[in-house]
Amino acid sequence: MENNKSFAWPQGILFAFLALCSSLTIGFIIPINLIGFQAETKQTIKNINDIEVKVGTQQRLKKFKPAMLTSWQQEAKAKGFSYTLPTRFQGTIIRKAKLAPNKKVIALTFDDGPWPGYTAQVLEILRENNIKATFFVVGKYLKNNPELGKRIVVEGHVIGNHSWHHWYHYFNQKAAAFEIDNTSDLIYQVTGVKTTLFRPPGGMLHNGLAAYARGKNYAVVMWSADSADYSRPSASVLTNRVLQQSKPGGIVLMHDGGGNRSHTVAALPLIISKLRNQGYSFVTVPELLEMQYKDQKLIANTNQ
Ligand SMILES: [Zn+2]
Structure with a gap:
């Protein structure tokens, strides 16, 4: 126990x-x-x-x-950022404005942006020279750089549609609608501008994009002076090339995006000062078309 x-x-x-x-x-x-x-x-x-x-x-x-x-x-x-095209230009292809030879005005256009660095540099040069230009933006780049897109418009320039992807192949109606409608919608969302201008990538007029744009009453804006700045020649070669092709009512093609545009940025002040020395002033594409419209109205009135 x-x-x-x-x-x-x-x-x-x-x-x-x-x-x-x-x-x-x-x-x-x-x-x-x-x-x-x-x-x-x-x-x-x-x-x-x-x-x-x-x-x-x-x-x-x-x-x-x-x-x-x-x-x-x-x-x-x-502020004049918003613009409407005279109806006679809607759905047409434009290479230059038909103006009297003594009307020395020209439109500078910049494609393939907005692009970090170069777009801001181009805008700065334009601001210093008190020039308004026309920018054809690529949708996917605008999506990545909306602030630059807004700055283009805020600083008084015109913004146009340069497709979403910048592709060159054939587009059926649905694919063309994607490219163009999405880009214009984004331009509207970012800047508040409803653009009426379209420039086909590579200037291609027969791959479905231009046809779709014309059907939607865009003016398809080509050019009369090609800087071919994408081949990156020296600033003096680039300047001479633009000068040789410049005519009253002309549209100059340059690039602020799509790659290294340091040559364009270097040449731009020279191009501006040489054209000014020749008596040119600078307008946007809608202003150019408006001038042609008024000129023609004047001619029509004189004939009556
Ligand atoms: Zn382009």
């Missing part, structure tokens, strides 16, 4: 000890788990609130967006 008792006691103590340990351990574990659980719950709730806030903001923004765009469009119109 005594042996049993002596055995029983330590067993009892052992149980008591184990029970104490367990309760202590559970005591430690439960609060820690509870804290963890509460923290997790709080985190979840916080996230839900975040989502709610985001959704709420988006909904509010959605409501404001048309209003914001409308006011921006009104501002753009008031």
Whole structure:
């Protein structure tokens, strides 16, 4: 018995000890788990609130967006950024404006941007010289550089559509619609301008893009002076090439994007000063077309 008792006691103590340990351990574990659980719950709730806030903001923004765009469009119109083409040019292909030879005006055009670095440099040179130009932007590049796209318009230049991908292959109606509609939609979203000008990549008029654009009443804008600046000649070669092809009512093709345009940036001030020395002033493509329209109206009136 005594042996049993002596055995029983330590067993009892052992149980008591184990029970104490367990309760202590559970005591430690439960609060820690509870804290963890509460923290997790709080985190979840916080996230839900975040989502709610985001959704709420988006909904509010959605409501404001048309209003914001409308006011921006009104501002753009008031500042002359918004333009409508005379109907007679809608759906036509334009290489130059037909003006009297003494009307020494010319339109500088820049393709394949907006491009980091070069577009801003071109804009700076144009600003210094108080010149407004026309930029034909590529949709996918505008998507990557919306601030540059907006800057083009804010600084008073005209923005036109140069397709989404800048591809040369044949486009069926649906693919052409993707290229042209998406680019114009993005131009509108970014700048508030509804463009009516399209320039086909590579000047290709028979791969479905120009036909689609004409069907949608865009003016398809080609050029009369090709700088071929993509071949990156020296600034003096580039300048002479443009000068030799320049005529009143002309449209000059250059590039602010699509690759290294440092040669274009270097030549641009020279091109501007030499054309100015020859008596040229610089206008945008819509201004050029407006001048032709008024000239022709004048001729028509004189004939009556
Ligand atoms: Zn191009």
